[in-house]
Amino acid sequence: MAEVVPVDAQPEPAQTPVQTAPGTEPGPLQIRNMEEQDVDFVGRMLVETFSDKFEHAVGKSRMEGAVQQNTKMYGRSKDVWHRYLVAVYEGRPAGVMALKFHGETTEVDFQCGEACSYLGCCGTCGLFWLGAYTENVNIRVGQCYLDHIGVDADFRGKGIGKILLDRADFEARQRECKSIFLWVKQSNRAVRLYERQGYVVTHPFGGCFSRCTTGSSEWYNMEKQL
Template sequence: MEAVTTAQPLAVDQIHTNAILLESGPVTIRYLSDTEEDREFAAKVTIEAFERKVVHATSRGSIPDIQVYYANSLRGRQPTFYERHFIAEYDGQKAGSCVIRYHGDRELFPLRDEDMPPVGCTDMCGLFCMGLAANFEIYIAGKCCVDHIGVNSEFRGKGIGKVLLDMAEIDAKRKGCKAIYLYVATTNRAQHLYERQGYIIKERRTICCCGYWCMTGEREFARMEKILEGDKENC
């Protein structure tokens, strides 16, 4: 078992994006910073994690444009935004990312039209459909949502996903959340990781006969949840 070290919560004016929040062996976790390098990495690893859905909604040739869109969406945000985004490093190399959300964050961090690079009508329609699917994933009051998590293909199998999930739980507990949850396609092997972390399936969702398939290329999603014991802020 690797030793795990966590930092004490920082006041907003003390937060430094390069400060280590969690350390487990060669894996360290910090906040995302508003730098081109961090934005491009987070976009790359996120689109890589959702490549199948992105290609289904748009096309493989559109992936570079979608990465630009995601990177742009991380630029020039308020400090709280970056506290919801974690970057994992393995022996000092960026290896993964995780994004968490709380109730009210959809309004706090709205989508911005100016972030979207010029794309064709077909791709725009596909992204709109993906957005509709995402809107079915509500942020429940009193709970933390793992919005998405991804590990660079070069670093998979090294426990990075587990440490990112540990960090999400630490943040949720600090805010007094009673549970943490996520949505995952029922065909996704990552379910096994979530089960090992203590998540259990609370519900399965489909839309009509092929609604999710049309939007994302997946037919069914599961909401998995883990009970926490928070004792600080109100989540």
């Protein structure tokens, strides 16, 4: 039954419910910003999550070198740590996600000489062009770009990917974004997960340069309205 308000009472101002950020409720899974202790995990996760692209870029025999190079690079790139969110399950790092917004220009500190020491000249060139292609994203005003998302193989099947995507929506809304988008290979099984989360394919893209740099010429741009 609705409460009866006296006629001389002044109505209370409408209260906007405070939404709790996914991954901050009590429980085994917590999501927090990247910290110093996460550098090794993030460096390895990005290579493992996108192993097909890294293997195409640097060669199968140099994959461990790519992990070491990534770790060094992210270790000194503290200016980009705010973009990365780490999922921690029962105290262990289990997943990572990176978001970008319109107007952000700071990039990771990639050093060719260092990369050559881990990957050789050919591997460094491949990694450079991979970055040049995947970082060339036009993020418009009111948009959020889901740059990376990955869950460690030991923690799959626990819903961590979904919670990370929910957190991405929350972070984008906090910045008054109207939509969030990502790039994904057409053959990637994650396409179904993104669809269940409300993403739709806006257009396919790719071509010769995409195949040369990433190993695939068939990609989707998927977007979700917030």
